[in-house]
Amino acid sequence: MLAQLSDETLMTLYCEGDLLAFKELYSRHSQGLYRFLAWRSPRREWVDEIAQDSWTGLHHARERYRVEAGFRTYLYQIARNRLIDLLRQQQVLLASELGHTANGEDIFERLADDSAEELPPDALLENKQQLAGLYAAVKALPGEQKEALVLQQFSGMSLEEIAQLTGVSVETTKSRLRYAMRKLRQMMAPAVAQEEQA
Template identity: 30%
Template sequence: MSNTDIRSISDQDLVQQYINGHEASLEELIRRHKSKIYTSIYHLVKDSYLAEDIFQDTFIKVINTLKTSKYNEEGKFLPWVIRISHNLVIDHFRKEKRKPMVANVEGFDIFDVIKVHDESTEDRMIREQNHKDLRVLIHLLPSEQKEVLIMRHFGELSFKEISDITGVSINTALGRMRYALNNLRKMMQTKELALKNI
């Protein structure tokens, strides 16, 4: 099977092919999702070496689960892997006797996933400044709100998955997300007013 063929296959089919002994399918799944998974771990642990260790532990667990045919997350490979990685992060912090904190959001950008084509230099500069401002504002959010925002928008987890990982009810997770977005909106409006008054 060529690289072009394998890249057009769904995650679910790749998982099935890997279970059936096609090793390259797992490599494709890792290539496809490594950046999102690693970044979502890094923003919780704030340490690149620890994030790399947890990333590797995550895929050891993924491989073991797939090899023992215990995988049953129909079509939801990425959220499943991120849930495993976040559980490993929580286990790490439990061992360390401290609660997971969402990292300073340097490098985190909700919009990184969006590819921007055919934009002028001026548009690009405005977009980059807006993203930089947004990163700063996200950093100012309380840690629980920041955590839910990153899991939801970057990790693409459902509120049920976020609630399982963080140990709070779905309503609490929804509430934290609502507060995070409201706080971001207020901070953006305050910043706009401050700029107008300069």
Template identity: 30%
Template sequence: MGAATFTLTEQSKAENAVIAQGLKRQDANLLDELIVRYQHRLLRYLLYLTGNREVAEDLFQETWMRVLLRGAQYNGNARFDTWLFTIARNLLIDLRRKRTMASLDEMCESTEDERPFEVASDAPNPFDHYKTQEDGQRVTEALLTLDPLHREVLVLRFHEDLALDEIAAVTRAPLSTVKSRLYRGLAALKPRIAAVSEAPLTGGKAATLSRHSLRESRRGAV
């Protein structure tokens, strides 16, 4: 491990510890800082999961209320954003169950191949190719046609820069399943982009969400 990596890791651990201590004290100033820092990422994640701005905004508010009320449960061992996304995801699952809808895990109709899959490290993965070749709005529109589980993994990996083991923690799925979903999501994205590219862009869901590709849209607000 290089010195820079070691320093960054130690800095991250120290920051997590400060957040954990502040949440235990229910520090209002800290909560305000966290909301400012993570509000765009959290809302963006919920928009991609729900495809509905009104539902996403309701869950957004409820997530921060849960952080305030249950902040003492965060121990700092994981990144705060991983814990935050886990809360948001669990709230969505609870909402769907209350509405007698399937949970996220039940919304995947296809049988997943649980075999591990590793993206080659010495070559660009398919998503990198798409995001440099296609208009970002079309990428967003194509993403919204994917199976929710595959869409979620793509968003967490390429939009939020979570590591695969962190995605496994958020989704409570085995690492091999996360890798399978990532691979299948990338494989499904190309024909979906081709399909939406053949038709003119519409206002609908694509306009509701980001106008940039997953990686590029991180730079702007929702």
């Protein structure tokens, strides 16, 4: 029954005290939130802390919750704000630190491991090399472009959700994604050319 309800309906139920609604929300969004934080956090040890703080923050904000934006945008905004607070507390510049990722390798390793049973060893090695190249290329993107790309590709957010979360227009979001994809293609072109020659 709960699985068929929208996130916003579940959050409304949770605001009214329904703990099963919270459990369903956590089940739906905990992994995506963790991936988002892993890509954004400059320090690996912050990811678990911020994820936990985000869910705690959601719990404390439940009395003030109003359905004005999508639930996922609301949750990710709590996490993003907490990360920015930590960066400020540590007097780390946001623009420079967001160029470093925490667990991005683990995401790609998991993708490679998930397909390990189906691939022969030489194909598995090639797949892991491609994933490592992709990870390095994403890591090298400027912070705003990387954020938009990760939110779209790894968190499944729409252009409108990304725009709302990052506080920019949909057109700016589209531009960031377009530039990110162009840079990724440029960075990945040598590897693709090498594969075609092999």
